């Protein structure tokens with residue numbers, strides 16, 4: 001029998017992904033009561049079908065590849081990768097798709113959990129349809145935060161249902177290695193997934209309508225990854241797309257490309273971007289249109305809704321589809337919610353604790369490809385599009401002693417963008433083995449707006465890959481003597 005209950009909290013969070021958890025945590029830490037509504041697993045996409053499983057699938061195979069490049073380890077590298085052990089590791093890193101651990105974390109943090117589908121039902125009101133057919137009416141004294149994330153956005157291919165394509169969910173949770181995998185897309189999901197399943201033994205074909213991988217990355221970095229993908233046997237098909245695909249009686253996928261060629265695969269991954277989970281969220285009850293990204297100001301308050309009670313945080317606002325950046329937004333939004341509830345004055349200046357400035361100036365991202373790409377701030381193309389005058393400094397990372405210690409055949413490149421008027425770094429991209437760990441230094445340089453003449457005093461240890469910072473500064477100093485300034 002169905003029944004209805006009603007409860008009131010200071011803050012209601014819809015969606016218990018990494019971002020929703022952090023908004024609720026900040027609210028409780030600020031002395032407010034908070035309830036979180038979750039329709040699937042507490043922990044969200046990142047824990048079960050995205051960051052955690054994808055990185056668990058990548059790391060063993062990439063290390064296995066790297067062994068052959070380290071002197072004395074050739075024999076270890078010739079032993080085959082234990083694929084079953086890698087898949088079991090992936091399962092463990094995804095909590096075996098059981099959220100008990102994360103539910104316990106919520107309990108310890110003092111956050112109430114209601115399982116079910118949450119929908120807005122007017123200002124400060126949310127209804128939850130629970131799995132056992134009950135309806136829970138929630139009312140918020142201060143704020144509702146929508147943290148419902150994204151789902152895979154699929155291209156309009158005819159017969160999608162019978163085709164049974166992989167989305168990122170199947171690509172990260174598949175129990176077996178497909179013999180032949182076709183991947184549509186050139187973004188991060190396509191590149192990381194193609195790389196991971198190749199290390200596990202799949203024959204991979206990647207189909208991209210672009211002329212190159214990773215359209216948002218510096219071209220030199222994307223080209224390094226494309227070269228290495230080809231070297232490892234991945235078939236890259238650029239400038240084309242899928243015009244038709246069917247699953248035949250033998251269970252194979254027959255694919256026709258727009259350039260007229262055909263191929264057959266055991267699975268087809270559609271890695272064609274993300275769509276916000278807002279279509280069934282009751283947005284119309286607060287005057288918004290369902291289905292779109294929830295646009296916000298830099299305090300994460302949804303624009304177009306009166307009263308400063310509705311927030312959109314994380315992937316669903318479309319600002320930066322990354323776990324760490326969503327959690328940063330959650331810390332800012334949580335602080336805004338608490339301070340508004342306490343009647344405190346908000347500090348609206350850039351870089352204050354109430355403003356998500358880093359979203360606009362310094363979003364760090366690592367593409368866990370072979371080799372890795374780590375970037376933060378502007379790329380050269382973005383600077384150009386924004387009309388920003390920047391000096392571009394490049395350095396081959398393989399010339400640094402620490403890189404040669406890391407592996408004697410080290411190949412990689414670093415680029416920093418400098419604002420010549422202010423004398424600060426505004427963008428950085430590194431490509432090469434293990435460059436992910438360089439990223440935080442670049443992020444600090446940009447967010448701290450560290451003047452170059454102070455950066456000179458930040459001495460990198462010898463022999464580490466971070467010595468590339470010193471080489472970049474030396475290159476800039478030497479070139480600046482002749483560089484004409486615009």
Ligand SMILES: Cc1cc2nc3c(=O)[nH]c(=O)nc-3n(C[C@H](O)[C@H](O)[C@H](O)COP(=O)(O)OP(=O)(O)OC[C@H]3O[C@@H](n4cnc5c(N)ncnc54)[C@H](O)[C@@H]3O)c2cc1C
Pocket residue numbers: 014015016017018019020037038039040041042043044045046049050051052054055116117118119147148149150168172189277280281313314315316320321322323324325326
């Ligand atoms: C394959 C892949 C790999 C990735 N790897 C990385 C990586 O290495 N590093 C990185 O930083 N980012 C990575 N990302 C991006 C990262 O997964 C997202 O940025 C992150 O999950 C966003 O967190 P979120 O909390 O905003 O949304 P989500 O994690 O999507 O969580 C949203 C939650 O809301 C719930 N929900 C939705 N609608 C409702 C409703 N109406 N009622 C109740 N609950 C609802 C969902 O069930 C879900 O649990 C990856 C993404 C993909 C697809």
Ligand SMILES: NC(=O)c1ccc[n+]([C@@H]2O[C@H](COP(=O)([O-])OP(=O)(O)OC[C@H]3O[C@@H](n4cnc5c(N)ncnc54)[C@H](O)[C@@H]3O)[C@@H](O)[C@H]2O)c1
Pocket residue numbers: 154155156184185186187188189190192208209210241242271272273274320321322365366367368
């Ligand atoms: N390591 C990481 O940080 C990491 C890993 C995975 C995903 N992510 C995040 O997830 C987000 C989504 O990644 P993604 O790779 O799914 O999306 P994306 O938007 O980066 O790339 C989508 C790709 O699909 C192609 N595409 C879109 N529609 C198409 C169509 N109809 N036909 C053919 N091709 C089409 C695009 O041209 C593009 O190449 C990214 O913004 C990224 O920030 C991060």
